[in-house]
Amino acid sequence: MTHLEDLPIRADLRGKTPYGAPQAVVPVALNVNENTHPIPEVVAHDIVARVAAAVIGVNRYPDREFTELRTALAGYLGHGVRPEQVWAANGSNEVLQHVLQAFGGPGRTALGFAPTYSMYGLLAAGTGTAWVTAGRDEAFELSPETAVAAVREHDPDIVLLCAPNNPTGTPLSLETVRAVADAARGIVVVDEAYIEFADPGSESALTLLAGRPRLAISRTMSKAFAFAGARVGYLAADPALVDALRLVRLPYHLSAITQAAALGALAHAREMLAMVDEIRGQRERISAELERLGFRPYRSGANFVLFGGVEDPHATFEALLARGILIRDVGLPGSLRVTAGTETETTAFLEAMAAFAPNRIEA
Template structure:
């Protein structure tokens, strides 16, 4: 049987494994940061209406530039982030925030160029960098998983990356980055090369802190990326987007594939945006449940990282994988994503969170026995 390494693949792909979280047949899945609430029936009906309308024209290519969708995304950002002067020219959309990141690295990274991220952080930044032949630099974090602005700025000054990733709230830790730190790192990046700075706000709707979108003003090399997978409960839709200076939007179109967003995807996303208020109501429920998880885990004696996302990192375990296995044996799947001594749990429905907390209580009893 032929193995991948027997093929003439690029050297940097040899011996690597594809990204993915294990999906096991258990009652409670809290490992992939999905929104646990199904889309409300009125939205399902509206999606059906819009998709039916789009289906009548599937013999034609979709709107290559997704103008209506980008216009509505800009309106959403204006309404939820302080009435910013954002228009369709400032917004770009793609198949999930991962494709947005890929397009940015294809445009501003690539062979002979480098990107830096402050790890542990979203592993796809590193993986997409590798896939685009962009060199990867692992930047420093503090022991509490926050970013040390001085150390990070020094790393940028010394290594002079072409792309800088700042994830806030950070995945997998849940920690947020304040505006002053982002400005400090942006200024360091512009002095060093200048470089593109990408603020990944995939979980910002769950945050205690406001979006960093206002920082775009006067910073043409700053990008804020978002997704509809989390707050909009639309992980299956695969719709990500960015906000930036119009020149950045023009630049990524140099590498985008023709008609990359299908008519069905655009129709579904537009329907979801019509129900923003309802979907953000689910976000408020999840924020309450996240905070409950933090309180309960700390009451059990766990060290819990401050979280501004829809998940919680907790520990510290002598053997995190063994702890993961014990929780799994109780029918609850959480994430063991390689942060030493720690696991990550997604905030689910109240009953799902109850099942998780019961499983953890059993774990603590076993550990203390």
């Protein structure tokens, strides 16, 4: 049998492993930051009808410029964003890949702030872009001073800011985004995959777009829209930056079915986002209860909580899995991450975690 190492694979890809969280069929899956609430039935019926209508015409290529979808996404984003400022692809990972293909590549560098989303480094490697990371402040925060110092030290062609950050959940201030955008000579991408879960009153980096042609704001429908299986991500930026992404996209990269499904979801944005407040409430419940048990939950503006104070993360992960509860070991010492699910899922997780609590009192 031929093995991967027997093939003439690129030298810089040897020894690497594909991205992927552990997968298992369990009663309580809280490991990949999905929205665990199902799509409302009335919305699902409308999406199915739109997809069925699109299927009738799949003998023809879809709208290459996905004009109707871009218009709908611009309307959802608000902040004066126009359709010509919007780009979309099969998940925000593909959107970010387009950015790296257009503005990265051999001899160019992308900068991130570790720990952060692990796909950034993989996307950089896949496009031949050098990937460098700088550190964060205490408790995974990122101040304007720390971020700008890293930009000046590394002089990157692309800066990737995850806001809120994954896997830590840390919110990112507009002051930090503004400082980085003004200091960087290259492209600055603010990945707002979890922004809908931010505390009420939090401002999006969309407010900083005007007059900054090298700033891009990436979003996804996977999280708050409960649309992970549909694979729809998008970006807002200056029209010239969007034009650059056209140079590297594959022909007709967004299928007619994908476009139809996304339009259906956006037409029901209010219903699709109705569970966001509940998820935010479960996030706060998780943080409060874990702190009471003696763990250290970190500040989160996302739909998950990273918590420290875990004596043996791997053993805890395995013990929870044995009880049908799947969370995530993200490789940070003494820490684990859990998605804020439904009230029932959250209860199951918290009851199970009580057995590992530093503050647990033996009977």
